Amino acid sequence: MIVSIIIVLACFLAVILLIITDKLNRAVASLTGAVIVYFVLIYLEGKDFKVILELLFGSESEGFVNLHSLILIIGMMFIVEISKEAGLFQFFALNLIKLSKGKPVYLMSIFCVITIFISAILNNILTVIILIPLTITVSRILNVNPSPYILTQAILVNIGGTFFSISSIPNILISTYAEISFIDFFLNVGTVSLIIFVFTLLFFIFIFKKALQVPQQGLDILSEFNVWNFVPDKKLLLKSLLTLIILFILFVIIPTSLISTDIIALVMAVILIIISRLDPKQIISKIDFELIFYLLGIFVIAGALEVLGVVQFLGESMANFSGGDVFFQILIILWFSSFLSSAIDNIPITKVLIPMIGTITGNFPASIGDKFYYSLAIGANWGDNLTPLGDNILVVQLAEANKRPISFKQFFKIGFITTLYQIILVSIYYTLIFNPIMGILIVLTICFSLIITYLLNKIGPKKLRDRIGKTINGFRNMFLE
């Protein structure tokens, strides 16, 4: 058993290392790991082939969770690909940008709103692939520096990624495993994301206010940009939009006990493929099979850790370490998953942490147990920005390819500080839920400190005002340099 555990753990770590260093394609790396795990389980552990099938698609007793996740991912991929082909996201984004009417703060806010809404439907990679070139094109027309907008968008895609249970792969894995409905996920994680988004937007406006300028002439030219140039076929645009609206309505009104979200997504995907009249071969060729194979490999490796008892051991250790305090355990999961996903891809992290949380929450009622999963969803999605690794490298590459390079150092500074700020805000939110008195005290202290600083800056002695002004400017300049 010990030998098997060592081999499987080594496989897991090697796959993660290969992905971080970009030495091997992630799908190939995870499939290679899965093949090694197969030999370990079958020949060293003497398991039946049925175990491999259960690792790939989930066991019958667990309701085939992995298969449900895969169906949901594939269904959403079809809908998103056709909507992208219809130019829906660029059309929606540019129409909103035109509404800014030349006010830099409005423009910044609109860019941020667009980012979170698009990333709530698309995955982070697709969102930045669509938004970064569009932002740079708009900045060329407006004659403004796109860096503040690109940096904020790169950070906010992760917030949008926690809006719905379908917004990111970790969310899909979590909600399918823990049987969290679409509406429950939105009410518990989506609304928190929305609140944190408002605070993050205020933070960005505070930092970049002085760097934002929009000349009037640029806006007049932008108004001549024909938004329909993004749309190949108006009917297709309408069909994609309607499908997305109906899909979200069905997610909300149909209970998962009646029809699960993956089946709803698949049905809508099939309907859209038929009514879109696009060449099915062309649509299928655009499906991200690399992601599917990567997931299958990770399912096997992470599942093997569960079969060999590693995950249960880690879960019990965490439960013992925190002394059974729910609030403390939730905070540990939040911070632990954030820092882990900052360096490692969040899919394997989530896949290992899900059953670990299952071990901890085994005896809790669902109302408490689900909070652990919500905390994991937030941590795994948002932690990504603590370092400019992973998906964020793509943002830097896209900016460079469009001849508007952004500094890696600046990205790291703003990403790290903003993510810490967001995780601290969520920690305060959990303090308010589990320890209201302590939470209220923290909120009051922060509000009091901010009000005092504001008043001193407005009506305090001149020397103090100067010092406060200097500190604020120093803080702003730290991100602008």
Added chain:
Amino acid sequence: MVFKNISRIKSALPEVKHVVMFYNNGTIFQTTFEQSINIPKLGENLAELINHILNVYELCNFKVDRYKKLIFETEDISVIILKLGEESNIALFFKKEEDQELKLSTIKRYITRIEELIDMDEKELILHEILSKEEELKKLHLLLNNKEENIQQLQKKISSIDKSEPIEFLKGIEKDKHSIEEECLKLKKDITTYSEDILKLREFIEKDKKLDEFSN
């Protein structure tokens, strides 16, 4: 503004059937083509066309900094793609008349104007920033001069104060003078920061220029 330039191109060269302004990422800014054709695909293909030719150059080890134009002639319709700004291009679709030479020079100024309107390159953006900072710097210098004049006036006032005046009056003027002196100090600091920023931006432009010269 852009529309105006398109119509001027069309009146200068009546044989131009259609105009497409597009970015290197395939986004079409404006076109005279009807929406019934697949506009995004058109932009994507035009951008790919340029990329393919650039790839051919790279394969053949030909050095290319930026292309100027790309011509594709057929019996009925000819296409000329001209480089506009840093990342933008204009494609002109001509109806081919017999033995007619295309006089592109007549539309050059409209093209330059469009380039300025839809795609300002990074150097120009920095030059704009330098200009606006220089403008700010001028304002700061003016403000500093005014403040220094105020200080001189207050100094004169202090030295001409009658000894019979109450001491609070003198203290009040000195306090004003002190506060203006502090403001002057702050202004001088701002002037130094702005001057340093301008210097940095100029250095960046110079460095870029040298790199360009070196690579050429």
